[in-house]
Amino acid sequence: MLICKVVKPLVSTNRIPDFEHKHLQVVLDGSTKKVAVDAVGCVPGDWVICVGSSAAREAAGSKSYPSDLTIVGIIDHWEPDPPKPPAAPPATPPAPAPAPGGA
Amino acid sequence: MLICKVVKPLVSTNRIPDFEHKHLQVVLDGSTKKVAVDAVGCVPGDWVICVGSSAAREAAGSKSYPSDLTIVGIIDHWEPDPPKPPAAPPATPPAPAPAPGGA
Amino acid sequence: MLICKVVKPLVSTNRIPDFEHKHLQVVLDGSTKKVAVDAVGCVPGDWVICVGSSAAREAAGSKSYPSDLTIVGIIDHWEPDPPKPPAAPPATPPAPAPAPGGA
Amino acid sequence: MLICKVVKPLVSTNRIPDFEHKHLQVVLDGSTKKVAVDAVGCVPGDWVICVGSSAAREAAGSKSYPSDLTIVGIIDHWEPDPPKPPAAPPATPPAPAPAPGGA
Amino acid sequence: MLICKVVKPLVSTNRIPDFEHKHLQVVLDGSTKKVAVDAVGCVPGDWVICVGSSAAREAAGSKSYPSDLTIVGIIDHWEPDPPKPPAAPPATPPAPAPAPGGA
Numbered sequence: 001m002l003i004c005k006v007v008k009p010l011v012s013t014n015r016i017p018d019f020e021h022k023h024l025q026v027v028l029d030g031s032t033k034k035v036a037v038d039a040v041g042c043v044p045g046d047w048v049i050c051v052g053s054s055a056a057r058e059a060a061g062s063k064s065y066p067s068d069l070t071i072v073g074i075i076d077h078w079e080p081d082p083p084k085p086p087a088a089p090p091a092t093p094p095a096p097a098p099a100p101g102g103a
Numbered sequence: 104m105l106i107c108k109v110v111k112p113l114v115s116t117n118r119i120p121d122f123e124h125k126h127l128q129v130v131l132d133g134s135t136k137k138v139a140v141d142a143v144g145c146v147p148g149d150w151v152i153c154v155g156s157s158a159a160r161e162a163a164g165s166k167s168y169p170s171d172l173t174i175v176g177i178i179d180h181w182e183p184d185p186p187k188p189p190a191a192p193p194a195t196p197p198a199p200a201p202a203p204g205g206a
Numbered sequence: 207m208l209i210c211k212v213v214k215p216l217v218s219t220n221r222i223p224d225f226e227h228k229h230l231q232v233v234l235d236g237s238t239k240k241v242a243v244d245a246v247g248c249v250p251g252d253w254v255i256c257v258g259s260s261a262a263r264e265a266a267g268s269k270s271y272p273s274d275l276t277i278v279g280i281i282d283h284w285e286p287d288p289p290k291p292p293a294a295p296p297a298t299p300p301a302p303a304p305a306p307g308g309a
Numbered sequence: 310m311l312i313c314k315v316v317k318p319l320v321s322t323n324r325i326p327d328f329e330h331k332h333l334q335v336v337l338d339g340s341t342k343k344v345a346v347d348a349v350g351c352v353p354g355d356w357v358i359c360v361g362s363s364a365a366r367e368a369a370g371s372k373s374y375p376s377d378l379t380i381v382g383i384i385d386h387w388e389p390d391p392p393k394p395p396a397a398p399p400a401t402p403p404a405p406a407p408a409p410g411g412a
Numbered sequence: 413m414l415i416c417k418v419v420k421p422l423v424s425t426n427r428i429p430d431f432e433h434k435h436l437q438v439v440l441d442g443s444t445k446k447v448a449v450d451a452v453g454c455v456p457g458d459w460v461i462c463v464g465s466s467a468a469r470e471a472a473g474s475k476s477y478p479s480d481l482t483i484v485g486i487i488d489h490w491e492p493d494p495p496k497p498p499a500a501p502p503a504t505p506p507a508p509a510p511a512p513g514g515a
Contacts, residue, residue, distance in 0.1 A: 001333075001343060001344040001345070001376070001377060001378055002343060002344070003335075003342055003343065003344060010152075010178065011178070011179045011180070012152060012176035012177060012178050012179060013177075013179055014143055014144075014176060014177040015143060015152070015175055015176030015177070016142050016143060016162060016175045016176065018161070018162070019175055019176060024104075024152075026106075030341070032133070033106055033184070034104060034105060034106065035104040035105070035106060035152050036104070039325050040323055040324060040325060041323075049319075049321060049324070049333075049344050051375050051376065051377050052156065052377045053156055053157075053361065053362050053363060053365065053377035054156060054157040054158070054260070054362075054363045054366070054377075054466070055363070055365065055366055055374070055375045055376055055377045056156065056158065056375075056377070057157070057158055058327070058373055058375055059325060059327070059375035064161050065158070066154050066158045066159075066161055066162035066173075066175060067104070067154065067158055068104060068154050068155045068156035068157075068158045068159070069104055070375075072324055072325045072328055072375060073321035073323060073324030073325065073328060074321060074322075074323045074324070075319065075320070075321050076320045076321060076322055077320070081342070113255075113281065114281070114282045114283070115255060115279035115280060115281050115282060116280075116282055117246055117247075117279060117280040118246060118255070118278055118279030118280070119245050119246060119265060119278045119279065121264070121265070122278055122279060127207075127255075129209075135236070136209055136287070137207060137208060137209065138207040138208070138209060138255050139207070155259065156259050156260075157259060157260040157261070157363070157466070159259065159261065160260070160261055167264050168261070169257050169261045169262075169264055169265035169276075169278060170207070170257065170261055171207060171257050171258045171259035171260075171261045171262070172207055216461075216487065217487070217488045217489070218461055218485035218486060218487050218488060219486075219488055220452055220453075220485060220486040221452060221461070221484055221485030221486070222451050222452060222471060222484045222485065224470070224471070225484055225485060230413075230461075232415075238442070239415055239493070240413060240414060240415065241413040241414070241415060241461050242413070258465065259465055259466075260363070260465060260466045260467070262465065262467065263466070263467055270470050271467070272463050272467045272468075272470055272471035272482075272484060273413070273463065273467055274413060274463050274464045274465035274466075274467045274468070275413055310436075310446060310447040310448070310479070310480060310481055311446060311447070312438075312445055312446065312447060339444070348428050349426055349427060349428060350426075358422075358424060358427070358436075358447050360478050360479065360480050361480045362464065362465055362466060362468070362480035363465075363466045363469070363480075364466070364468065364469055364477070364478045364479055364480045365478075365480070367430070367476050367478055368428060368430070368478035379478075381427055381428045381431055381478060382424035382426060382427030382428065382431060383424060383425075383426040383427070384422065384423070384424050385423045385424060385425055386423070390445070
């Protein structure tokens with residue numbers, strides 16, 4: 001299962017009927033936004049457990065539910081990893097010794 | 104589910120019979136082009152929800168439909184993330200200062 | 207479904223019996239080589255649609271066929287994206303004026 | 310199957326009922342944290358085999374169990390690969406050649 | 413299917429019973445080590461075809477076998493791609509041409 005952060009609900013008026021009666025949430029999986037079916041009732045900011053693969057179908061309520069990502073639990077406490085620093089930012093160069101040209 | 108942008112329809116004259124009666128769309132998943140079965144009737148430029156895994160089959164109409172990616176909804180409003188800047192383009196270098204004074 | 211390019215047939219003498227009667231093709235998915243079961247009769251150089259996940263089984267002929275990637279269609283016309291340039295080659299700087307006139 | 314390292318148990322009070330009676334573990338797959346259902350009884354620090362896809366369901370006990378990642382074995386001895394060095398630190402540049410003639 | 417290289421057998425004394433009677437092999441998928449169920453009888457150094465997804469179960473012998481990666485064939489001849497060079501070592505710049513004629 002993935003550990004994701006809930007971003008916000010997603011509105012899709014034109015969608016297939018099988019999909020209609022459940023809330024969809026935009027979730028952040030690492031730095032990628034995905035859409036998950038909400039089976040627990042979460043709110044933006046929650047850290048949640050998302051199940052994928054064929055298990056997402058039954059987790060969303062029935063074997064024929066068309067989900068490949070379903071929120072199945074809210075994590076009580078989660079400390080995300082600190083974001084990785086951008087690729088080797090050249091450390092601030094040492095301040096240039098006395099400013100150019102006698103200034 | 105993935106959030107993709109519809110690029111254009113895909114024409115494939117020589118394909119397996121099970122596939123034949125549905126529209127195929129080229130979609131952009133991040134920067135990767137994939138092919139999805141269109142179950143909602145979308146047009147190029149639409150931001151859509153694509154379901155993968157085994158759920159893509161039933162979402163396309165039946166348990167035996169050979170899809171692993173099906174468009175199941177059109178997103179009402181979607182603001183894509185700004186593209187990431189290319190790997191640290193060296194910002195315009197500061198105008199060369201006069202060479203360090205006589206150094 | 208993935209958009210792949212057919213590279214060449216793959217020969218595997220020692221393989222499981224369930225596999226035996228279909229052609230296997232090496233395909234290029236981006237820059238990664240994979241093996242797909244050929245359900246349409248393609249040749250090296252063709253751009254094809256490959257279906258994965260559980261749908262690859264029925265697409266290959268039966269529910270119990272052990273495929274996770276099956277070629278299900280040949281794309282009529284496909285213009286691959288140009289290969290990405292290596293990380294931001296500093297474009298050739300504009301030729302310094304003087305304008306060609308004086309050359 | 311994936312080779313993962315067990316990090317710690319995960320507590321999720323609000324989760325779907327189908328999930329409730331098994332231990333969940335945070336595992337490290339490369340540098341990504343995921344959640345797996347524990348079917349063998351492992352402890353933090355163990356190197357384990359995790360099965361995904363639809364096989365994760367039955368491996369967790371039943372066809373309808375909503376898991377897409379299940380710990381199915383503890384590896385007796387595992388020597389992880391050394392971490393990769395950061396991207397190719399530019400080897401010490403060759404000593405600067407004398408500047409092009411008088412420029 | 414993936415093209416992998418067999419590294420060595422994997423020993424896991426504490427594993428789920430459903431798993432017990434088949435050999436497990438550590439395989440190299442690109443630069444990532446994974447575990448696959450051996451359905452053909454391969455040895456370290458072999459290049460093999462590995463099937464994933466739900467097809468891995470039946471390929472391993474039965475619909476309920478808990479595998480998500482099964483070795484289904486040994487490739488007769490395989491020439492791996494040469495390893496990629498580290499990220500674009502800046503080729504030695506061409507010797508600076510004499511500045512464009514007198515410009």
